[in-house]
Amino acid sequence: MLDKQGIAKRIAKEIKDGYYVNLGIGIPTLVANYIPDTMDVVLQSENGLLGMGPFPFEGEEDPDVINAGKQTITMLPGSAIFDSAMSFGMIRAKKVNLTILGAMEVSENGDIANWKIPGKMVKGMGGAMDLVASAENIIVAMQQVNKAGESKLLPQCTLPLTGVHCVKKIVTELGVFDVLPEGGFRLIERAPGVSVEEIKQATAGKLIVEGDVPEIIL
Amino acid sequence: MNKVVSGAEEAIRDITDGMTLMLGGFGLCGLPENCIAALVKKGVKQLTCISNNAGVDDFGIGLMLKQRQVKKMISSYVGENAEFERQLLNGELEVELIPQGTLATRCMAAGYGMPAIFTPAGIGTEVAEGKEIRNFNGKDYLMEMAFDANFAIVKAWKGDTMGNLVYRSTARNFNPVMAMAGKITIAEVEELVQPGELDPDHIHTPGIYVHRIFKGVDYEKRIEHVTVRNKQ
Numbered sequence: 001m002l003d004k005q006g007i008a009k010r011i012a013k014e015i016k017d018g019y020y021v022n023l024g025i026g027i028p029t030l031v032a033n034y035i036p037d038t039m040d041v042v043l044q045s046e047n048g049l050l051g052m053g054p055f056p057f058e059g060e061e062d063p064d065v066i067n068a069g070k071q072t073i074t075m076l077p078g079s080a081i082f083d084s085a086m087s088f089g090m091i092r093a094k095k096v097n098l099t100i101l102g103a104m105e106v107s108e109n110g111d112i113a114n115w116k117i118p119g120k121m122v123k124g125m126g127g128a129m130d131l132v133a134s135a136e137n138i139i140v141a142m143q144q145v146n147k148a149g150e151s152k153l154l155p156q157c158t159l160p161l162t163g164v165h166c167v168k169k170i171v172t173e174l175g176v177f178d179v180l181p182e183g184g185f186r187l188i189e190r191a192p193g194v195s196v197e198e199i200k201q202a203t204a205g206k207l208i209v210e211g212d213v214p215e216i217i218l
Numbered sequence: 219m220n221k222v223v224s225g226a227e228e229a230i231r232d233i234t235d236g237m238t239l240m241l242g243g244f245g246l247c248g249l250p251e252n253c254i255a256a257l258v259k260k261g262v263k264q265l266t267c268i269s270n271n272a273g274v275d276d277f278g279i280g281l282m283l284k285q286r287q288v289k290k291m292i293s294s295y296v297g298e299n300a301e302f303e304r305q306l307l308n309g310e311l312e313v314e315l316i317p318q319g320t321l322a323t324r325c326m327a328a329g330y331g332m333p334a335i336f337t338p339a340g341i342g343t344e345v346a347e348g349k350e351i352r353n354f355n356g357k358d359y360l361m362e363m364a365f366d367a368n369f370a371i372v373k374a375w376k377g378d379t380m381g382n383l384v385y386r387s388t389a390r391n392f393n394p395v396m397a398m399a400g401k402i403t404i405a406e407v408e409e410l411v412q413p414g415e416l417d418p419d420h421i422h423t424p425g426i427y428v429h430r431i432f433k434g435v436d437y438e439k440r441i442e443h444v445t446v447r448n449k450q
Contacts, residue, residue, distance in 0.1 A: 046318065047244045048391050058446040063247060063439035064375075064387040070245035070298075070442040081387055083394040083422075084244070084270070085326040088319025092337065111342075115315075122306055122315070123297030129345065130319030133338035164342035 002173045002191045002216070007141050009034045009218050010189075011100055011171050014139055020044055022091070022131060024101030025069040027141040031100055042078075044096055046127040048087050051079030068127065088127065092134045099135040101128060103142045103167075105157045108205035110167040110179045112140065113159035125162060132163030144172035144202045151204035153177070153185055174199050176216060184208045189216045221381045221431045222410070226256035229404045229430045233369055235262050236289075240325065240365065240396040241269040241279060242372035245298070246442045248389030249278050250373040252406045252434040258282055266290040268365060270321060270392055272302045277440050283311070294318035298442065316345060320362050322395055327364035329398020329427065334363050370400025373434070374423070377407035378414075381428030382421045390422065397423045406434040 002010065004027050012034035015021060022044045023029055032052075035041050043052040045067040052067055053074035061072040075081075082090075090096060105113040112132055115125040132138060145151055153170065170177045176189040184206040187199060190213050200207055223229045230253055233239065239257075243249035257265075258281050265288050272291055273280035280299050282288050290312035296302050305311035316324075317339040327335045336359035340346050350361040372393040375386035383405055385393055397403050405423075410433040 045388070047247075048388050055445045055447045057449055061441060061444055061446060062387065063441045064389040066245065066247050066388055066442070070247070071445040072441055072443070073445070075387070081385075081390055083390050084318065084322035084392045085395045088322055091319065092339075119307075122303060122313070124293060124295035124315040125317055125345075126295040127318040129317035129343065130337070130339040133317075133341060161343045 001194055005030060006191070006218060007171050007173065010176065010216055011139055011141055014169070015039065015041055015098060017041070019097040020050070020095060021098045021100065022046060022096050024128070026102040028100040028102060029069060031141075044090070045073070046087050046091065046131070048082050048084060049075065049079060050082075051076045053079070088130050091127075091130055094134060094136055096135060098137045098139065099131045100139045100141060101131065103140045103152070105152050105154055105159055106140055106142070106167050106170055106179070107154050107157045108179070108185055109183045110165045111157050112162045112167050113157040114162050116160045118160065128162050132166040135166070138167050139169045139171065140167050141171055144174045151202050153203045153205050155205045174202055180208065186210070187213050189214055191216055219380045219425070221425070221429060222379050223430045223432050225432050226252040226406065226434070227260075229253060229406070229432055230256050230260065233257065233260070233262055236264045237262070237368040238266040238268065238366070240367045240370040240400055241267055242370070242391070242393035242396045243278065244270050244388070244391035246273065246278055246440050248373050248385070248391050248393055249273075250371045250404075250406050251437055253371045253404060254278060254281060257287070258285055261285065261287065263287050264289045266292065268292045268321070268367060270294050270318060272296045272299045274298050274442065275301050277438070286310075290314065292316065292321070294321050322392060324362055324365045325392065325395035325399040328366065329395060332364060334361050336361055365399055367400050368402065370396045370403045372397045372403065372405050374405050374407045376409045376411060376416060377405055377428070377431050378411050378416050378425070379431070380413050381405065381425030381431050382416055383407070383423035383428060384416060384420060385422050394423050398427045402429045403427055404429065405431045407431060408434060408437065
């Protein structure tokens, strides 16, 4: 089974040299730690920054330099600042190559829910609806089962949707899945030590297993 | 073309109950702290506030929420504010949650004199309920209306007496698009300079959009989440 760092590490392998990448809050943020130094990758923070650097050293925090998670960060040589309209302009215009975000539920046709639990939690969608509506390459980082042991890979989402038919790939503690255009989660890799049977148990939606499924190599 | 006022109290003098205000900032970054304090002191009520977030319990718009000055919030993310969540779940506060890009672009539309925009954000979700959908090149888009706000209140780093503004780092965020969108726009700045001191090539908001400007005082610039790394 993968821990959060493991999920982030596996997702980092999807990043290619020259990519502009938007990382969501939570596990996606950790992905930045695993991008090889040899790669030229620019991180977009949708509050208005291209070229997000690491956290500042203690005592060097600047309240005017934060990321979309409201954490203090740094800028890098070549960073660019812009306003919120332009930030979502470049997202809508598909200039960002890869979007990585978290989810509460994903359905077998690629719908995603991650912003609201009616009657319980009202936080809002932030930039997630804009990102999933426009990005062509969306990877979801999530836990496959919730605290009650229920699968979050579903035939249909039960929570209010963030976007429809948009998720292409999912990385969980148990494995890596492609979401097929015709519907269904195709298992392409298993987490180390996890059997196909265990993954079947943890997938409520349509699971497609073809041949021998290799283990994830981190 | 001197737009300088003495301070926040004078700048907000004609903001009255029931008005719609835009407030710049993202999280606690780039907030018009002086004007928020003046609005709290003045006690205007029944306000509709358009702002990406609702502050935290004791900072930013959270201060106005605590005084029950806000009737309705239009925001994209409000997860950092317990008092907000309490008022919302008790039905004491109206809230319209909209995608962050939609929020920014509805401001931009107002500032560019366009009545509406089309965006794919929210298609197939409850955000689309009751809104016109148009198909362009095989993809569905929602029609979203330009905002109509009585006042826009923004924070800039530097400004001149003619209202030209320069923002600093990610404190820029919603400030430039909101500055363009108010019927009356108030800018508070950390440094107020004379015309000619700002490089025309480096101005983010041209003064034509700004009606009142003043040098703010005592900025706290609170950080929501301090995150650091070790020197090793």
